[in-house]
Amino acid sequence: MSKRSDTRRWLDKHRNDPYVRAAQKDNYRTRAVYKLAEVDERDQLLKSKQCIVDLGAAPGGWSQYCRRQRPQARVVALDRLDMKPIDGVDFLNVDFAEQAGVDTLMETLGSDRVDLVLSDMAPNLTGIMVADQAGVMQLAELALDLCASVLDADGDLFMKVFQGEGFDEMLVDMRKRFRRVAVRKPKASRDASREMYLLGQGWRT
Secondary structure, three states: OOHHHHHHHHHHHHHHOHHHHHHHHHOOOOOOHHHHHHHHHHHOOOOOOOEEEEEOOOOOHHHHHHHHHOOOOEEEEEOOOOOOOOOOEEEEOOOOOOHHHHHHHHHHHOOOOEEEEEEOOOOOOOOOHHHHHHHHHHHHHHHHHHHHHHEEEEEEEEEEEEOOOOHHHHHHHHHHHEEEEEEEOOOOOOOOOOEEEEEEEEEOO
16 A cells, blocks of 8 residues: 555544544644543543643643633643743743753742643654653653652642553552542543553642
């Protein structure tokens, strides 16, 4: 089968995706926003949140959703890729996997304590399952480590992981650090994807 046929099939499937159509209708930058929206509705994730950090934010759908749902909250978004500005969102064009990126975040937050960390981060996928698994779990570990520095008492973490090597260990670690931990597979997450989301609520200080 030709590469052109594969591309046409992908485009047709993309156009027919109900979440793609919903994102266009609701003026969101990405279909991924509905993953966050589903969990927010189910678990009251954004309720009463005053300071939110969005890791791996580009193109900005999750930050958009946070601003719409919690317009009074401070939202700080980070990504090593550039992102078009969003009104009311502080965007840091830094690599969170580098210490310099973490330092920039800490300087930007100042004395503010965070009550929600979001992470939809994923490495550039190679197609090599072992390498991709290790990469996404390393980013998840960095997001969890950040919570120890910035998360307020009873704060929450919602982050992407992949099923596979390291998943069970991460789940155990989350349960040590949060009062409630759940595994979520939002409907907007494609069936063929190995991605799952871990939700930790009630940070133990």
